[in-house]
Amino acid sequence: LAKTTQPISMDSYEGQEVNITCSHNNIATNDYITWYQQFPSQGPRFIIQGYKTKVTNEVASLFIPADRKSSTLSLPRVSLSDTAVYYCLVEGRRALTFGSGTRLQVQP
Amino acid sequence: DTGVSQDPRHKITKRGQNVTFRCDPISEHNRLYWYRQTLGQGPEFLTYFQNEAQLEKSRLLSDRFSAERPKGSFSTLEIQRTEQGDSAMYLCASSQGLAGDETQYFGPGTRLLVL
DSSP: OOOOBOOSEEEEETTOOEEEEEEOTTOOTTOEEEEEEEOTTSOOEEEEEESSEEEEOSSOEEEEOTTOSEEEEEESSOOGGGOEEEEEEEEOSSOEEEOOOEEEEEEO | OOSOEEEOSEEEEOTTOOEEEEEEOOTTOOEEEEEEEOTTSOOEEEEEEETTEEEEOTTSSSTTEEEEOTTSSOEEEEEOSOOGGGOEEEEEEEEOOBTTBOOOEEOOOEEEEEO
């Protein structure tokens, strides 16, 4: 059963790059790594998914080292609207586990 | 709007009553998931379906919880004899269930308050 660990909170300022790291030491061979964003009273929203190396889309990048025991979500230039909780999810066929979440606060 | 809908959005009930929540996934999605989320915590996986088959239900919190997806489309989550500790947000998600694309799309959730 993969279990993830993330920092509880992070602070940043508008325009800065934010990197959030997730540890998943027991990740299985078939597991994917997915990051979600959640605003209060809403369901989580998909940000990015990867299996290994680096994945980039229009909103974020995901870096996964060769051993896959951790991953880093990179938000290039955050704005106030990026203030939210960010979850790391390791997906397997039977065990679907969200991390504890990182509360990102972006200041003006 | 992800295309996943849940009904009702809010439910207030008295302890001991039964409640049922509905989830309508994105139409072409094979997999459907149920989660529970309490304040300040991440979503907690409960169960999931591949089409109409319930492939994982060991995480359901007790035998008071049950879920169905009779025709492989919408799903219902029922809680019998509700307790105050059942107060939470209940989230539904769906995915295509294809290798290489396990992205789960979440609905807005049903917030349950048990008095």
